[in-house]
Amino acid sequence: MEEGKWRIYLISEKTYKDDEDFIKMCPECKSTELIKDRTRGDTICSNCGLVILEKEIDQGPEWRSFDAEQEKRRRTGSPMTYTVHDKGLSTMISWDNKDSYGKKISPKMKSQIFRLRKWQIRSRVYSSIDRNLALAMSELDRLSSQLNIPRSIKESTAVLYRKATEEKLIRGQSIEAMIAASLYCVCRIRHVPRTLDEIATRSYVHKKEIGRCYRLILKKLNLKIPLASPVDYIARFTNELNLSGKTLKRANEIIKLAKEHGLTIGKDPTGLAASCIYISSILEGERRTQREIAEVAHVTEVTVRNRYKELVKELRIDIEI
DNA sequence: AAGACGAAAGTGGTTGA
DNA sequence: TCAACAACTTTCGTCTT
Numbered sequence: 001m002e003e004g005k006w007r008i009y010l011i012s013e014k015t016y017k018d019d020e021d022f023i024k025m026c027p028e029c030k031s032t033e034l035i036k037d038r039t040r041g042d043t044i045c046s047n048c049g050l051v052i053l054e055k056e057i058d059q060g061p062e063w064r065s066f067d068a069e070q071e072k073r074r075r076t077g078s079p080m081t082y083t084v085h086d087k088g089l090s091t092m093i094s095w096d097n098k099d100s101y102g103k104k105i106s107p108k109m110k111s112q113i114f115r116l117r118k119w120q121i122r123s124r125v126y127s128s129i130d131r132n133l134a135l136a137m138s139e140l141d142r143l144s145s146q147l148n149i150p151r152s153i154k155e156s157t158a159v160l161y162r163k164a165t166e167e168k169l170i171r172g173q174s175i176e177a178m179i180a181a182s183l184y185c186v187c188r189i190r191h192v193p194r195t196l197d198e199i200a201t202r203s204y205v206h207k208k209e210i211g212r213c214y215r216l217i218l219k220k221l222n223l224k225i226p227l228a229s230p231v232d233y234i235a236r237f238t239n240e241l242n243l244s245g246k247t248l249k250r251a252n253e254i255i256k257l258a259k260e261h262g263l264t265i266g267k268d269p270t271g272l273a274a275s276c277i278y279i280s281s282i283l284e285g286e287r288r289t290q291r292e293i294a295e296v297a298h299v300t301e302v303t304v305r306n307r308y309k310e311l312v313k314e315l316r317i318d319i320e321i
Numbered sequence: 322a323a324g325a326c327g328a329a330a331g332t333g334g335t336t337g338a
Numbered sequence: 339t340c341a342a343c344a345a346c347t348t349t350c351g352t353c354t355t
Contacts, residue, residue, distance in 0.1 A: 268346070289324060300347055305326070 035235060035248055045245055082158035083137055129165065132175060136161055139179045146202045147194055149183070156186045160217070169220055173213055177205040181213035188225045193232040195270060197298060230255050230264065233273035233297070240296045241288055243281060251280035257315055267307065271299045275307030279317060 034043050097113070099105050105113065137158065144154045160182045164170060170178055180203040187194040196214075200207035218225060231252060238248040254276040258264050264272055274297035281288045290301040297304070311317065 266344075271346080291324080301325085302327085302348085303346060306346085309326095 033249065035245065035252065082155050082162065083140060132170065133162070133165065136175050136179050139176055140183065143180065143183060143199070143202055147183075147198060149187075149194070150192065153183075153186050153190060153192055156190070157183045160186055160221075163221060164217055167220055169216060173216070174205060174209070176203055177209045177213045178217075180205060180210045181217055184210065184214055185217055185223060185225065188228065189223070191226070191229075191232045193228070193236055195298065228269045230269040230273040230276065233270055234276060237273055237277055237293070237296050241277065241281075241292065243277070243286055243288070244284065247277070247280045247284040247286055250284055251276040254279055254311065254315070254317070258311055261314055263311060263314055268299065268303065270297045271303040271307050273297060274299055274304045275311055278304055278308050279311060283317075 034045055097105055097110055140154060140157055140161070143149070144157070149157075157179070161179060164178060164182060180199050184194070184196055184199050186192075187199075196207060196211060200210055203210065217223065234251050234255065235248060238251060251273075255264070255272065258272070258276070274293045277297075278288070278290060278293050281293075290304045294301045294304050
């Protein structure tokens with residue numbers, strides 16, 4: 001990202017947690033026209049292009065107690081997380097009779113450790129469910145780091161996968177496919193635009209398989225998932241193309257207009273987003289080539305072309321090439 | 322030379338009998 | 339289950355800047 005074009009405004013974690021929606025106005029130019037980039041969880045001012053970061057910067061355990069529930073939290077140990085199969089709470093007892101310094105332990109300790117080991121094996125950590133979860137979580141880790149998935153999405157995916165496990169949906173399905181499908185579900189629900197294609201290319205399983213699992217989860221868990229909207233993609237693509245907030249805003253206006261004219265029905269949302277950005281980039285004097293835009297949107301130039309021709313014609317946008 | 326354009330044939334997914 | 343179908347892709351020759 002270029003210096004000067006994108007300025008960044010950090011909001012402290014505390015302020016953010018007090019009221020999630022407190023950012024209503026740009027802290028610099030006082031404009032209220034803010035656009036959410038849900039990919040990264042940032043807010044961008046469409047007037048001056050200021051990026052208002054809402055991300056937690058420090059993810060370590062540094063909490064203060066505000067109520068009884070939080071009082072229980074201590075500043076020791078790692079935070080509890082759903083992305084580790086045992087929520088990060090378990091302790092492993094190793095097989096060799098050595099202490100943590102590598103010294104041999106006394107015979108008395110030995111018998112005690114022996115008993116502990118027995119219980120560890122009997123405990124859930126070794127059950128098939130947890131072996132499954134452990135595998136699933138490492139796959140989730142791999143996928144989400146490749147796709148730049150925010151931590152909160154990863155956590156939600158882990159929760160969803162657990163739910164799916166409880167509902168006995170996993171049996172007969174591959175773990176990889178189910179994890180990919182859960183991830184896709186959460187991305188859709190949270191408006192974090194990741195296409196099924198993007199997930200599929202980084203997964204070991206075929207797109208078809210993931211799609212099947214996705215539908216299975218939807219059906220069995222009764223999830224309501226909003227339709228993929230081009231709006232979700234526009235923020236992400238303009239960002240990747242280093243376009244200004246003005247262009248982003250213009251593109252959003254175009255897509256809104258297109259929706260009102262019924263031009264969006266049955267069309268690929270990524271292609272639509274791409275064409276809106278193309279038009280908007282020309283109008284705002286930050287032209288990008290069809291190829292550049294097609295590339296970030298994962299569609300072909302032809303699709304960008306067809307969509308944009310259609311939009312220009314139907315919406316009567318004056319555009320000089 | 323790069324970008325834009327459009328035609329034509331091919332592909333994968335949905336729909337409806 | 340199969341064919342029809344719309345949207346999208348691939349490919350390629352031509353035009354424009």
